[in-house]
Amino acid sequence: MKLTIEQSEEFDEPEITIKCGMMDDRLESIIRHIRLNMFSVTGVKDGVTKVLSLGEIFYFDSIDERTFIYLESDVYECSMKLYELEEQLAKAHFVRISKSCIVNIMKLDSVRPMLNSRYEAKLENGEKLIISRHYLPDFKRVFGI
Numbered sequence: 001m002k003l004t005i006e007q008s009e010e011f012d013e014p015e016i017t018i019k020c021g022m023m024d025d026r027l028e029s030i031i032r033h034i035r036l037n038m039f040s041v042t043g044v045k046d047g048v049t050k051v052l053s054l055g056e057i058f059y060f061d062s063i064d065e066r067t068f069i070y071l072e073s074d075v076y077e078c079s080m081k082l083y084e085l086e087e088q089l090a091k092a093h094f095v096r097i098s099k100s101c102i103v104n105i106m107k108l109d110s111v112r113p114m115l116n117s118r119y120e121a122k123l124e125n126g127e128k129l130i131i132s133r134h135y136l137p138d139f140k141r142v143f144g145i
Contacts, residue, residue, distance in 0.1 A: 018031070052076065057107075060102045093106045097139055
């Protein structure tokens with residue numbers, strides 16, 4: 001793999017161009033990392049609005065028609081619906097694991113099988129989430145199981 005970086009005052013914003021023969025898993029992973037850092041989501045906590053980068057988000061959860069953003073130790077409310085987030089984050093390192101939850105697979109510490117064809121995902125911050133069997137095939141594909 002060859003990496004070329006051009007730096008100049010004349011460029012307004014960074015531009016990434018990838019030239020390749022065939023896409024492989026390693027290149028797709030690099031592209032997901034780039035997308036992860038390109039996007040952000042707006043969250044509200046205690047009346048204060050903050051722009052959150054996807055890299056710091058552990059997961060999104062929907063409760064009573066409200067969507068919440070979970071960071072390592074903070075929780076923000078998001079105005080977007082879970083299905084909207086799922087569409088926007090489909091090509092980043094996020095995958096839906098239940099009817100109410102989308103997780104950042106880069107924040108996963110471990111995954112273990114449970115009863116009833118479900119899995120338990122343990123996050124880097126110690127939280128545990130249940131991966132329902134309905135969403136398990138997509139999770140396995142994205143996570144590489």
